[in-house]
Amino acid sequence: MYTSKVTGLGSYVPENVVTNDDLSKIMDTNDAWIQERTGIKERRHIKKGDGNSTSVMGVKAAKIALERAKLTKDDIDLIIFATLSPDMYFPGGGVRVQDMMDMGTVPALDVRNQCSGFVYALSVADQFIKTGMYKNVLIIGSENHSGGLDMTTRGRGVSVIFGDGAGAMVLSRNEKEDGSGVLSTHLHSEGAHAKELSLEGPSTDHWVPEIIAKNDQENIPYYPYMNGQFVFKNAVVRFSEVINEGLQKNNLTPVDINMLIPHQANLRISQFVQKQFRLSDDQVYNNIQRYGNTTAASIPIALTEAWEEGKIKDGDLIVLAAFGSGFTWGSAIIKW
Structure with a gap:
């Protein structure tokens, strides 16, 4: 393989x-x-x-x-x-x-x-x-x-x-047999909480003409909705779980992490996870301060910037982790 x-x-x-x-x-x-x-x-x-x-x-x-x-x-x-x-x-x-x-x-x-x-x-x-x-x-x-x-x-x-x-x-x-590359990925979902972070319309439940006709009376949402506190509480738990899952799969511990690139959802979530794993500021990359939450783009933007700044080197253990709407969450363990 x-x-x-x-x-x-x-x-x-x-x-x-x-x-x-x-x-x-x-x-x-x-x-x-x-x-x-x-x-x-x-x-x-x-x-x-x-x-x-x-x-x-x-x-x-x-x-x-x-x-x-x-x-x-x-x-x-x-x-x-x-x-x-x-x-x-x-x-x-x-x-x-x-x-x-x-x-x-x-x-x-x-x-x-x-x-x-x-x-x-x-x-x-x-x-x-x-x-x-x-x-x-x-x-x-x-x-x-x-x-x-x-x-x-x-x-x-x-x-x-x-x-x-x-x-x-x-x-x-990977043409080299040096142990580098993607070691494993781990994915999860919990649809029971789908509406806690969602956009219900326009959709096949609420087509555009229906929203225009009924929104004043029925308040069909056509802007994103987020139950912020509920999302935060779930995020910090799932982030920790899926990072640990990836580490354990590869017989690693938090001490082995050279760089954690979390999805840039909220700086407070990243800081909570950093504290949970006892990582230093040099082991976690955050750029939400400058870009906000760019959803699917946040991890590749942050990963690119960390690499450009010389914070990711050959042989480093890189952990990517994300949590969001769905709820869905996942992690990737990469040997650079």
Whole structure:
């Protein structure tokens, strides 16, 4: 059986910076309130006319990852695109990337697992490579949240958290037998809590005309809803469980971790998990302060930046972990 290895990383965020002070001008909030609850100082939002979309940002990140992997678009055997905010209801972002990059008839697969989408996508790519079916897989996490948020005081509990951006990874067959690569991935879900972090409309339950006709009377939600405290309590438990699961699978302990890249949901969640595993600041990478929660894009953006900053080196043990809507959660243990 083959193993898989990360050969290229790339990320892209829009140039438009939206600070907490900017948000305080359009809703009843302030910098101290947002930072205390989330750790976020600013985020990036697509600006009308800048040419960006979920797929466009994914392509920009993908081109960087391919260049760093020393591969061309023709070397890619499969695209896996993770997002909750595709350019359109259907088709998904994967085929849009395939077309924009002129990649021929390479297969494209979309993953809709929200905050844990990238970890799920990585796990799928790893399985395809392990079986020998594909050699090089392009994995993208990209999100355009800003256009679908309630940017008023009513929606501030959710809207201040999210930002736009994309990250990409090239996962390739490992030609070396040196123990490096993806050691294992671990995935879970608990649909009983699906509505605690959700967007109910538009959907096949609430089509657009129905929402327009009935929203005033029935208050059908067409902005994201989040039960913040409930999500937080579940997240800190599941993060710890799925990280421990990965470590135990590989006969490792928290002491072996060189870098933990958690999904950037909330800085307070990351800090709680860091304390649980007794990790130093140098062992955990957070960038939510600058980008907010970019959902499926958050792990590949953070992983790319950590690598660019020299904080990830050959031989390091890297742990990726995520939790989010669904509820879904997962982890990946990687020997760099």
